[in-house]
Amino acid sequence: MRRLAAIALVTLIAAAPPAKPRTPSEIVAGAPKADWRDISAEDLVVFELEGGRKVVMQLAPAFAPVHAANIRALARGGWWDGAKIYRVQDNYVVQWGNNESDKPLPAGVAAKPPAEYHRARKGLQITPLGSPDAYAPAAGFSGGWPVAYDPKAGTANLAHCYAMVGVGRDLSPDTGTGGELYAVIGHAPRHLDRNIAVVGRIVAGIEHLSSLPRGTEALGFYKERSFDVPIVKARLATELPAAERPLFEYLAGPSFAAYLQARKNRQDDFFIRPAGGADLCNINVPVRAVPAG
Amino acid sequence: MRRLAAIALVTLIAAAPPAKPRTPSEIVAGAPKADWRDISAEDLVVFELEGGRKVVMQLAPAFAPVHAANIRALARGGWWDGAKIYRVQDNYVVQWGNNESDKPLPAGVAAKPPAEYHRARKGLQITPLGSPDAYAPAAGFSGGWPVAYDPKAGTANLAHCYAMVGVGRDLSPDTGTGGELYAVIGHAPRHLDRNIAVVGRIVAGIEHLSSLPRGTEALGFYKERSFDVPIVKARLATELPAAERPLFEYLAGPSFAAYLQARKNRQDDFFIRPAGGADLCNINVPVRAVPAG
Numbered sequence: 001m002r003r004l005a006a007i008a009l010v011t012l013i014a015a016a017p018p019a020k021p022r023t024p025s026e027i028v029a030g031a032p033k034a035d036w037r038d039i040s041a042e043d044l045v046v047f048e049l050e051g052g053r054k055v056v057m058q059l060a061p062a063f064a065p066v067h068a069a070n071i072r073a074l075a076r077g078g079w080w081d082g083a084k085i086y087r088v089q090d091n092y093v094v095q096w097g098n099n100e101s102d103k104p105l106p107a108g109v110a111a112k113p114p115a116e117y118h119r120a121r122k123g124l125q126i127t128p129l130g131s132p133d134a135y136a137p138a139a140g141f142s143g144g145w146p147v148a149y150d151p152k153a154g155t156a157n158l159a160h161c162y163a164m165v166g167v168g169r170d171l172s173p174d175t176g177t178g179g180e181l182y183a184v185i186g187h188a189p190r191h192l193d194r195n196i197a198v199v200g201r202i203v204a205g206i207e208h209l210s211s212l213p214r215g216t217e218a219l220g221f222y223k224e225r226s227f228d229v230p231i232v233k234a235r236l237a238t239e240l241p242a243a244e245r246p247l248f249e250y251l252a253g254p255s256f257a258a259y260l261q262a263r264k265n266r267q268d269d270f271f272i273r274p275a276g277g278a279d280l281c282n283i284n285v286p287v288r289a290v291p292a293g
Numbered sequence: 294m295r296r297l298a299a300i301a302l303v304t305l306i307a308a309a310p311p312a313k314p315r316t317p318s319e320i321v322a323g324a325p326k327a328d329w330r331d332i333s334a335e336d337l338v339v340f341e342l343e344g345g346r347k348v349v350m351q352l353a354p355a356f357a358p359v360h361a362a363n364i365r366a367l368a369r370g371g372w373w374d375g376a377k378i379y380r381v382q383d384n385y386v387v388q389w390g391n392n393e394s395d396k397p398l399p400a401g402v403a404a405k406p407p408a409e410y411h412r413a414r415k416g417l418q419i420t421p422l423g424s425p426d427a428y429a430p431a432a433g434f435s436g437g438w439p440v441a442y443d444p445k446a447g448t449a450n451l452a453h454c455y456a457m458v459g460v461g462r463d464l465s466p467d468t469g470t471g472g473e474l475y476a477v478i479g480h481a482p483r484h485l486d487r488n489i490a491v492v493g494r495i496v497a498g499i500e501h502l503s504s505l506p507r508g509t510e511a512l513g514f515y516k517e518r519s520f521d522v523p524i525v526k527a528r529l530a531t532e533l534p535a536a537e538r539p540l541f542e543y544l545a546g547p548s549f550a551a552y553l554q555a556r557k558n559r560q561d562d563f564f565i566r567p568a569g570g571a572d573l574c575n576i577n578v579p580v581r582a583v584p585a586g
Contacts, residue, residue, distance in 0.1 A: 134422075134570040172565055214503075272465055
């Protein structure tokens with residue numbers, strides 16, 4: 001029976017029309033475990049809003065090591081407990097923190113971090129986007145992050161895509177401590193690239209930030225302090241009991257390469273004219289909570 | 294006195310350091326009236342949500358004339374009164390309409406509009422973006438709209454930038470009637486360009502859509518019909534009493550050209566490294582309510 005079935009199967013395959021290209025979702029759903037890379041628990045910070053809503057941030061120490069270390073020290077020192085979301089600017093950013101004159105920075109926080117606005121290209125494995133970029137000579141993906149780079153200058157930087165997190169700062173040479181952060185909630189404000197330390201991204205719960213009421217003052221600041229949205233607390237994933245610790249992974253390897261090509265050339269039944277290219281920030285590297293088991 | 298003053302002024306100018314380049318906001322604030330172009334009241338539809346919140350859509354008949362005519366007929370026929378927002382997908386779209394099997398289309402609505410996914414480049418005056426585009430051979434602005442175009446093929450299309458409005462459709466050859474619309478509330482989903490009829494944009498009140506709770510079902514659909522957000526009514530601006538009629542204008546002419554250059558080369562005190570380029574959908578053509586007087 002098995003043999004017959006096998007023969008029947010071969011006949012079916014021979015008679016079938018050419019295999020339909022897989023959609024981006026099918027590629028993600030079918031990716032083998034080997035193509036999912038763990039995100040280190042060391043790099044995860046869990047912000048908790050009222051009602052138990054969680055917003056999980058992944059730090060990018062490979063790009064902004066001093067700012068990432070600062071944010072870990074801020075979380076450990078309780079800096080975010082009782083902090084406020086005080087700015088929500090439509091199609092731009094949500095910003096949160098404390099007034100540094102009201103609440104002193106915890107121990108171990110560098111007051112004047114270096115300008116971690118870009119880094120050496122060397123040492124990064126980059127999957128090229130393969131489409132032109134308006135902000136840099138080249139763009140692609142490294143370690144699950146959207147990056148722009150300049151092969152001639154030998155530099156690379158994280159791109160201000162949706163959900164990426166940057167460090168609020170005043171005028172240069174101030175780079176910000178990490179005590180005030182913003183997340184992108186609109187079209188990628190790539191003009192900020194290489195002008196601010198991008199320190200990570202929101203990997204879960206961005207909708208709790210992007211759906212907040214917009215601030216009505218200039219730059220989206222809330223008009224009254226009573227409108228501020230409280231952050232109940234923030235903890236490093238490594239500080240949480242094992243049962244509560246979030247685990248995330250991102251798509252890499254051949255499955256990510258296939259996903260990238262499929263996003264550039266959509267072949268779903270819906271699409272009539274695949275673009276043949278894509279914008280760096282319209283790719284959305286797949287990130288997911290690690291499935292149980 | 295006048296003469297002396299004039300001489301003193303010349304001296305001051307000669308002694309001053311080179312003029313600081315104007316920021317994009319300064320260019321918009323200082324633009325002469327001649328560089329603001331009226332948006333025709335014929336092209337404005339006012340959607341009203343509960344609590345009197347207004348969302349104003351501008352139609353683009355130069356790009357999708359049959360769909361634009363349909364939407365005018367739908368508004369006149371009361372189609373949107375009692376319609377629902379039933380889909381809010383984070384970093385993607387808000388979608389609203391009626392179930393066409395529950396509510397018949399009003400008279401004058403073409404049931405099968407042509408595929409107005411692109412048009413002839415000819416007849417459009419385009420200010421080129423001057424930066425590479427990942428989705429088309431060229432991009433720029435025409436009549437205040439972000440457009441992508443193909444000089445060789447002689448075609449042009451509206452780009453799916455933030456706040457642009459498209460016509461929901463099923464599989465081809467269905468192009469949608471206009472009875473279901475979506476607005477972009479995230480990073481530009483440009484892969485939809487030339488695959489859907491883009492019929493306009495939200496010129497005021499996008500924040501009433503972008504801040505709605507996200508739907509938790511696949512594709513951002515609300516899980517229960519009770520979560521749907523009602524549209525109280527929609528009226529063409531031309532149907533409203535003169536005192537309530539919205540008036541909008543967009544920036545054009547030399548001021549828009551200067552704004553575009555300033556957005557590509559940010560020179561505010563904040564910026565350390567101007568990009569020297571910009572993405573089509575990160576330009577945001579200035580549109581404003583016509584100031585009184």
